Amino acid sequence: MATVRTAHAHWEGSLFEGSGQVELASSGIGTYPVTWAARSQEANGKTSPEELIAAAHSTCYSMALSNGLAGAGNPPTSLNTTAEVTFQPGQGITGIKLTVVGVVPGLSAEDFAAAAEDAKKNCPVSQALAGTTITLEASLGE
Numbered sequence: 001m002a003t004v005r006t007a008h009a010h011w012e013g014s015l016f017e018g019s020g021q022v023e024l025a026s027s028g029i030g031t032y033p034v035t036w037a038a039r040s041q042e043a044n045g046k047t048s049p050e051e052l053i054a055a056a057h058s059t060c061y062s063m064a065l066s067n068g069l070a071g072a073g074n075p076p077t078s079l080n081t082t083a084e085v086t087f088q089p090g091q092g093i094t095g096i097k098l099t100v101v102g103v104v105p106g107l108s109a110e111d112f113a114a115a116a117e118d119a120k121k122n123c124p125v126s127q128a129l130a131g132t133t134i135t136l137e138a139s140l141g142e
Contacts, residue, residue: 050085058083065119077103
């Protein structure tokens with residue numbers, strides 16, 4: 001069955017002087033302030049579309065990698081994934097860097113790297129962001 005998740009954005013004023021809020025409506029976990037400065041300079045306690053994309057991508061990627069590893073008989077003990085979304089004013093999102101450290105007993109670094117690449121390719125968020133260069137660093141931790 002398909003699911004739909006919803007967020008609402010409200011903006012007032014011009015791009016550079018204005019401000020807004022984004023509400024994570026489906027979960028109801030909060031409403032967060034957004035500004036152009038938070039997007040193009042320092043966050044200063046506000047979020048941005050890029051941070052929200054990073055949150056979605058790191059979570060989806062971890063789920064995809066966990067599923068792939070478990071399906072191959074190597075369920076992970078843990079996966080720690082960071083997504084860094086780079087935004088360049090005037091150009092847009094110019095890249096996403098995924099970094100994952102996994103604890104997977106009995107799995108070689110080479111097999112982990114292969115599973116990590118497969119998850120990058122098949123994660124639904126990666127597929128939705130296919131027009132963006134996505135890089136990956138994968139390593140095993142302890």
